[in-house]
Amino acid sequence: MDLEGILRAVQDGTLGVEEAMHSLRVAPYEDLGFAKVDTNRTLRRGFPEAIFGQGKTPQEVAQIVSSLVKAGQRALVTRSSAEQYEAVLAEVPDALYNERARVILSDLPEADESVPPICVCSGGTADMPVAEEAALTIEARGLPVRRLYDVGVAGIHRLLDHLEDLWRSPAIVVVAGMEGALTSVVGGLVDAPVVSVPTSVGYGAHFGGLAPLLAMLNSCAVGTAVVNIDNGFGAGTYAAMIVNAARKLERK
Numbered sequence: 001m002d003l004e005g006i007l008r009a010v011q012d013g014t015l016g017v018e019e020a021m022h023s024l025r026v027a028p029y030e031d032l033g034f035a036k037v038d039t040n041r042t043l044r045r046g047f048p049e050a051i052f053g054q055g056k057t058p059q060e061v062a063q064i065v066s067s068l069v070k071a072g073q074r075a076l077v078t079r080s081s082a083e084q085y086e087a088v089l090a091e092v093p094d095a096l097y098n099e100r101a102r103v104i105l106s107d108l109p110e111a112d113e114s115v116p117p118i119c120v121c122s123g124g125t126a127d128m129p130v131a132e133e134a135a136l137t138i139e140a141r142g143l144p145v146r147r148l149y150d151v152g153v154a155g156i157h158r159l160l161d162h163l164e165d166l167w168r169s170p171a172i173v174v175v176a177g178m179e180g181a182l183t184s185v186v187g188g189l190v191d192a193p194v195v196s197v198p199t200s201v202g203y204g205a206h207f208g209g210l211a212p213l214l215a216m217l218n219s220c221a222v223g224t225a226v227v228n229i230d231n232g233f234g235a236g237t238y239a240a241m242i243v244n245a246a247r248k249l250e251r252k
Contacts, residue, residue: 039071048073053080058087066091077104101132111144119169123152123176137236177201180212187221
């Protein structure tokens with residue numbers, strides 16, 4: 001239960017003061033010994049702590065997910081494995097797993113259809129794991145996504161067929177490897193902010209994603225931002241924050 005939930009439960013009498021005090025004691029974070037789970041992040045940031053699965057045992061991931069869910073938070077695990085997912089299922093039976101994106105979700109909310117979909121574009125099919133990580137991160141925030149995959153510059157007509165989708169999108173995520181030129185193309189076509197993700201997909205002189213990273217950083221299209229190599233989660237989070245910030249202004 002989050003802080004607002006605790007206060008409302010005390011107000012309506014479904015939670016006693018002593019129980020509320022116990023919940024508030026662990027509200028800032030829960031110490032699991034091997035991890036200190038930030039159960040209060042939603043209150044500060046508007047979205048819960050995400051779990052980086054790589055390097056953690058299946059049991060550690062399962063315990064962290066369980067801690068977040070018990071605190072009333074949605075759990076999202078990136079760079080996860082099938083073994084970690086099996087361990088999570090024992091704690092959270094409704095958890096979901098996207099094998100391609102290597103993402104575990106405790107659940108997936110209904111998308112807010114009042115918001116135009118955020119476009120997630122990938123240069124090639126090989127970029128889809130990173131693109132899916134970005135898309136699922138956005139969907140975990142309750143926002144709709146339009147997936148435009150394999151629309152790279154080698155066949156630019158594939159992208160141009162989706163101009164209406166791009167023009168309606170309040171923010172756009174571009175995921176590309178090789179030379180990373182898709183950022184400049186998309187950035188020059190739209191009036192929405194573009195968040196770019198260079199991927200580690202490419203041949204030798206691509207340097208594991210360094211070539212598209214530098215290309216995206218040096219894009220001549222203004223209004224583009226760049227996250228780290230293969231960081232679909234970071235791009236998805238940033239795009240969702242842009243959209244939610246605009247919605248907050250509209251409500252004022």
